[in-house]
Amino acid sequence: MAANPIAEGSAAALQDELDAINAKITKQGSLVRELKKASANADDIASAVEALRVLKIDAESLRKKKEELDPTAQFNRRSFDELILRKMFIVPSFEIHGGVKGLFDLGPPACALKAAMVDVWRKHFILAESMLEMECTCLTPEVVLKTSGHVDRFTDLMVKDPVSGECFRADKLLEDAIDELIEANPNMPTSEREGHLRIQIQADAFSPSELDEQLVKYGCKAPSGEAYGPSFPFNLMFKTSIGPEGTAVGYLRPETAQGLFVNFRRLLDANAQKMPFAAAQIGLGFRNEIAPRSGLLRVREFCMGEIEHFVNPADKSHPNFSSVASKELVLFGRDDQLGSGKTKLITVGEAVASGLVNNETLAYFMARTQLFMERIGMDPARLRFRQHLTTEMAHYACDCWDLEIQSSYGWVECVGHADRACYDLDVHSKATKTPMVATLKLDEPKEIEIAKLKLDRKSLGKTFKTDQRVVASALEALAENWADFEPIATALETEGKAIVDGFEVTNEMVTWTKAMKSVHEIKFTPSVIEPSFGMGRILYSLLEHCFYQRNADEQRCVMKFKPAVAPQKCAVLPISSGEEVNAVVDEIAAELMESDLATRVDKSTASLGRRYARSDEVGVPFAVTVDFDTLTDGTVTLRERDSTVQIRLPKSDVTRVVFDFVHGRFSWEEATAKYPVVQVKEED
Amino acid sequence: MAANPIAEGSAAALQDELDAINAKITKQGSLVRELKKASANADDIASAVEALRVLKIDAESLRKKKEELDPTAQFNRRSFDELILRKMFIVPSFEIHGGVKGLFDLGPPACALKAAMVDVWRKHFILAESMLEMECTCLTPEVVLKTSGHVDRFTDLMVKDPVSGECFRADKLLEDAIDELIEANPNMPTSEREGHLRIQIQADAFSPSELDEQLVKYGCKAPSGEAYGPSFPFNLMFKTSIGPEGTAVGYLRPETAQGLFVNFRRLLDANAQKMPFAAAQIGLGFRNEIAPRSGLLRVREFCMGEIEHFVNPADKSHPNFSSVASKELVLFGRDDQLGSGKTKLITVGEAVASGLVNNETLAYFMARTQLFMERIGMDPARLRFRQHLTTEMAHYACDCWDLEIQSSYGWVECVGHADRACYDLDVHSKATKTPMVATLKLDEPKEIEIAKLKLDRKSLGKTFKTDQRVVASALEALAENWADFEPIATALETEGKAIVDGFEVTNEMVTWTKAMKSVHEIKFTPSVIEPSFGMGRILYSLLEHCFYQRNADEQRCVMKFKPAVAPQKCAVLPISSGEEVNAVVDEIAAELMESDLATRVDKSTASLGRRYARSDEVGVPFAVTVDFDTLTDGTVTLRERDSTVQIRLPKSDVTRVVFDFVHGRFSWEEATAKYPVVQVKEED
Structure with a gap:
């Protein structure tokens, strides 16, 4: 799609206007939220909302103008949707039985695309950093989601x-x-x-x-x-009951993260107690959306990939940060959303140094996410990281950046990057009375202030009976650091009693002195930095980014999947239905398949152009054609999907060449330099 | 584990006795089932059951005798279970919250093992035969499972x-x-x-x-x-409701197959109407077991891999049958279960030719399953195919063979191979009034008997109003083949009325004549041949098959995973904690990881023997050790897990050699021929 410089100039000017107005919208929206939160004067709220309305109308008319200037920006939804359904990328679930809103099946090409995408994800994140991958169950008992807050807040x-x-x-x-x-x-x-x-x-x-x-x-x-x-x-959670009694309430998990949090202690053991480390999970999440819409963007059952990186809250540096420090990202910070309305292209290193992104680990994952998106073939021009406004974030969160992908539905959040502090481990630790802490060994011992306790076991026993141990160890845990114990000490001194883990402790039960202690290690509850991938949304966005129409011809749709993720890697076509030609087609296809390269054989009687077009529709990057010359000189043509350029090469080279394309070891440019390019007129 | 020939001789004799008694048990069990089914005289039933009881006691005492003779056959469950939990292969879900019966999480090594296993499955089945893979939802509306029979029968x-x-x-x-x-x-x-x-x-x-x-x-x-x-x-299905109303009952699918059946028409289109073809799905199934037990063998949420091969019921040959015809399988046919109690080692070709296995397609998949199991490293001596007795099969099924894997829980069904005839497509077709047929184009036209109808539209319209079209097309569909229409014709002639698709048609509405018609194609409802894999059970069985104790030492557990599926491919260990040595370790590890080879670095201060033992426990097939010689001559040692033999090779060869081991392009035998073997005493 060649750019039109004149249209582009005007488009750029319009874009500036649009950016400015979008910034005003964000700012005004934030003001409205704050006014509402502060229960401000109703008139003030009303006029703030009215101003927001006017801004939105202006933005819409600018957007329309810009679209008219740049016809290639107009996404042909009708044609795209028709292709997606006809080629069975995505189909409504249980269609013949009337279907169910918000449920979709992945058909063969999307299934292969997803498997390839997940494989890249696993290599790019889990394998490359020795993350601890788990597969936890979807069925989740109520107590877990009560603890996480989902039972109460997901309404x-x-x-x-x-x-x-x-x-x-x-x-x-x-x-x-x-x-x-x-x-x-x-x-x-x-x-x-x-x-x-x-x-x-x-x-x-x-x-x-x-x-x-x-x-x-x-x-x-x-x-x-x-x-x-x-x-x-x-x-919004799907409820069921686990076991025959019907009394054990269970839910289908709304996210995969909780399974990792509750396994934290075993994971830390599996990592030989070393910090920091990350756990990861790829699996299903379920949300009973009230009004599912927007195709794969808001559905009731979806695949997620979540990483929980556990880190010392006092040190959020990342050992591999230097490997991404010079990577440039499009960042849309809080201030820019409220101010210029413009995104910034900035290196990860600068972003952390300037304080725009809270810490190295968070920024490191943002960079890795960008690299992942590029690796699977997402259009980098339609990616940006948007920071959550302070009014958007959960109270415990330090910083959040969403990777947004632009599609015909606008900018859609596809990957969240959140620094969730120690919220998750804390709530599960408290609910289960299980310590969830890591240990930092100090190079040199350190003197810290503690409380030295003297417990009156008799008095504790009399009051708490079988719970006395729980109370005693809670007190002792607090006493390890004076800062933790001080509020208890103050309460006991001023009121004669204090609440410890829900138990009322009185000053007959405990006396204390302040003391110094030399420690060789520090215990802490790790912070969690969580990149959370909506795989279905990413898959859908990738389909849109890869879709185009050759020469703006509605009949010639192409999916420009990268060879590494393309559902099928190579088509093999005979020029005629002769037996000898077909035998070579089968031979080449078998060899490709033996190297695990998914291959599409099309022996139909349609014209070669028509058969190329069909393989373009499902995004097959290469097509080998066997013709009469093959029978005499053993060479075939190999066509590259997007350029439609063809080269001539020995049939015995085909598998190795395609394998190397798919595994990124050989490029089409290198191939056209090595093998003769042939002129073939491609007509339907 | 060296065999003891004397013990083996006695064991073989005992095995003969045991086989004979097991056959009697099977026969007697079948008799009891038949007596009960036929509501036979209660005394007859009682004495048949008593006989069964006595047989079982005899078998048990023989089994115990045999175990005493062969101590290596005694599986050390305590040691195995301890390893599985400690190394976090499999852990109880939500453990810190008290856990839930029948729910387990896969920890890092099992997760990687499963991912590798699924990857092999996808290549071995889906890719190799261009199957149409789908991913359907777990949430399933009631109407689908009502149609399949699960709502009524799963109780x-x-x-x-x-x-x-x-x-x-x-x-x-x-x-x-x-x-x-x-x-x-x-x-x-x-x-x-x-x-x-x-x-x-x-x-x-x-x-x-x-x-x-x-x-x-x-x-x-x-x-x-x-x-x-x-x-x-x-x-036994988990029930929930889909959507906010709470009235749309949904279930979590108890199997993945239904998603493929309801998509049959689109799948056939996607395959350009060509038959036969197979669809496949890997995904979760859910069953609310009343008493979950036996670790991963009976759980409430599990991964399945299902293949639905659609075939013309009149021609169940398989195009690739010749590729497996000479493969030998251990078959335990119906007659042998009731007779000799002995399995047969027989080629797939013979099994079909002799009629033991019903058809080529069913036998083809059994052979492919066997090959898959061997490819992932299952012990072939503990695999057998057991045919369902006629009393076990569903009324519509033609033939069923379970691949059973022997573990410490006995012979457990892990893969079903069932010829389900056209049952599934039929029920969905009827419930949705959607034709689910394929077309066979005939090489030469064929004369068939049809009924030529004359419909009285007026009379139809008067009786059926808006339904008249439905009735008319139902009649016309039946008329396409005289054999189908004959019962209707008879009913109309003898009783003046007939039931067509639930509507009462009378002889005023239709008249007919018998006629001949030349047809160029035949429509048929495909039969389904279904291999159904319980991935969790296979995973668990593989863990048992790969587990052994070196020199019968409880402290030296080994998991002999094949390199292709091993969770980690290579360990890299420094002989000392020197900086120079560590730098080489990091360099080698980084190079391995770049080739997507999961690598384990162990720089702990434990002895080398102890560190080898640790990597044995998680089944790492190879270990590279960097020592002081490495710093001068650039060579390292490479140890093979099971033989503990070590070779010395240039560090620059390591990645290529390990990559080739993992991808089956180079064997350890070849490596020991190419590189010098070094003598290293391996002590703890």
Whole structure:
């Protein structure tokens, strides 16, 4: 796709305008969130929202203008969707039985693409850094997800149509009702209109009973015509019960990470207690989305790849950081989102040195993710790292950067990179009373302040009975560091009692003195830095990035998969249906297959051009054609998919050449230098 | 493990006795099943069961005798289990939260082993035969599993303890109660005893109310001391609901096959309508086992690999059959199970020619399965194919052979090979009114008898209204072949009406004449031949087959994984902690990793022997040691795990040599011929 310099010039100017306006939108959006969070004056909120609305309309009209200037930027969805379905990349699950929203099957080409992508992922991350890979179960008992916070927090408010039982998100209904009301009354007085908008803004903050009241007030009726039932919280996890009793509640995991956290102690042992180290998992996650949409981008069952890198919170350097320090990334920092609206191209080293990215380990993984994306053939021009605004992050998180991939659905988060501090290990440790700590051996002993305890075992025993040991060891653990024990000491001194791990300890039970101790090691709860890959989203984005139409011809769709991940590596085609020619085709195909190169044989009677086009559609990077010359001189032609250039080479070279292309040991440029290029007119 | 010829001689004689008795057991078991099925006289059943009991006791005592003769046959479970857990091959899921029965996580070495195993599977089956791989969802709507029969048939009768809610299999409780009663009363009169046994035999055939009665009669009490609640059927599938309404019942698939069946039409299209072809899937299955046990052999969430080979029922030959015809398999046919009790070593070609295996395609896959098992390193002496007895098979199945793998749990079914006829496509086709047929193009047109219909559209329209088209096309489909239409014709002639697809058609609506038609193609519903792999069971069996203790020393466990599947391919060890030596270690390790060879670096201060032993425990096939000579002459030693033989070679050869070992291009024998063997005493 050759660039048009004139259109590009204008497009660049428009892009500048668009970037500026997008920055304003982000800033304004953040302001709205803050106002709502602070329960600010409703009028202030309403006018902030109105300003946001206007900005969005401006941005949309700019976007349209820009699209008109650059026709190649217009993604042909109809043609893409048709290809995806016809070639069975992705099909709706259980289609003949009516299908299920949000469930899709991967057909043969997508399945092979995914297997290759996962294989690269495993080599690029797990193998290259000796990560500890695990495969934990999808079925998860309630206690684990209660501990992680998913049972309580993974909810939305819902209402039901009392007749059909159909469910809806209550806040969205209210928002839509207000939109409709305003649209239907263009001459509504401003003050009245603003009153409605004030209500709308608070839709997602109302309590269930408040929401119910508003739905009644705005006359929201269910599709059946009846009023909605009362709103109730709906958890997005799929619930089931494990075992025959029906009492052991279980969920399908909404992420794979928890399996790694609960195995932390064994993993640390498996790593001979050495820190830092990473564990990784590739597997399924499940979310009962209320309104699944956007193809593979929001589905109910999806493949994830998650890495949990455990690190000393006091030292988040990464041993291999220097290997990526000069790698340039497109970063869209918090300040730029709120300010210039422009991304920055900056080396990883600078990003950490300037404090833009919180620490080396987080930045290291961002660079590795970028390299992975390039390795599988994602378009680097459509990748960026967006930092979470402070209003977006969980309270415990230090810093978060999403790798966003641009597709026809806009910029979509495909890989999260989060520094989750020690939140995860802490909650599981507390819930199970299992220490989840690592040890740092000190080169030289260090003097630290501790509390020297004297416990009154009798008094402890009398009060806590069988729990006395638990209380005693909790106190002793705190006493190891004066800083930890100080709040307990203060409470005991001022109030005569203190709460330790949920137990009320009184000052009869314990006395203490402050002391110094020489320690040779320090125990700490590791921080977790988590790159989390949505494999399905990446797969879908890759399909879009690889799709193009040759010469803008709708009938000539091409998938430009890189040889390393292409579902099939080589097509083998006979020029005619003669027996001798076919025998050579079979011979070449068998040899390719023996080297584990997935091969496509097309002996159909369609024209050669038509058969090339068919193999282009599933992204086969190379095609070997056996013709009558082959029978006399043993040579064949080898066609490269994107250039459609062909070379002539001995048939005995084919397997080695294709193998080396696939394994990145030989390039097409080298091949055209080594073998004669033949002129072939490619017509349908 | 050197064989003891004397013990072996006696063992062989004992084995003959054991085989004979096992055959009797199989025959007697089959007789009992048939008697029960035929609701035979209860006395006959009871005495048949008693005979079975005596046979089993005899077999057990023979087995014990044989074990005493051959100590190496005694598997050291304690030592094996300890290793599996300590090295984190397999760990209980959610252990720190108390765990869940029947759920296990794969730790790093098992995860890598499984990934390698799946990779070999994909190459050996999918790639080598251009199978169409799919990845369908685990979440499955009820209608699909209702159609397949799982909703109705996947059940056991259960009772509850009314106090604790704990559940039990009702038939097992009754059986146990009768056993206890008889044991507690050794002097019980024979007639009374036989009466109880008659009840016991029927335990699994009682209706819920009959079972409840018997439980009361035998005084079965729940652990709480109360009587059990009424028995009820329990389905082994995990149930959930899909979507926010809570009304769309879904299950976690109990097998992966259904996803392929419902996609049959698209798959046939993707294969350009060519038959035969195979689809395949690797993915999770879920079964809510009532009493999970036997480690990885009976779990609630498991990985399966399933192949559905679609074939013309009139021609079950396989195009590649000749490639496996001379392969020898250990077959345990139906007749031998009931007769000699001996397996047969027989070529695949003979097995089909003699009719022992029903058809070429089924036999072809059995041979391919055997080759796969050998490729991943399973012990061929502990593999056999056991044919299902006619009493074991589903009514629609033509023939079934299980690949059984012998482990410490006995012979366990790990791969099923079933000719399922056209059952699966038929039920989905009927339930969805979707034709699921393939077309065979005939070389020469063929004359067939058809029915020429004359439909009275008016009459059809009056009776069936909007359904009239459905009825008309159902009639027309049947009319394409006289054999299909004949029963309808007969019914219309004799009774004036007939049922077509659930609609009552009368003889006013249709008249017909018999006619001949020349056809150029024949439509048929394909038969399905299904090899179904339990990947978890295969993984577990492989761990047992690869486990041994060097010189019978409990402290020196070895996992003899083949290089191709070993979790780590090479260890690199420095002889001392010197900086120069360590630099070479890092250099070699980095080079190995760059060639995607998982490498284990052990710089710990333990003795070299101890470090070799550690890498043996996780089955690392090769270990490179860097010593002081390396610094002067650039050579290192390379140790082979099982022989502990070491060779000396230039460090620059290491990566290529190990790569070639792993990819099967170079053998250890060749290496010892090429490089000097060094004598090293290996002590701890």
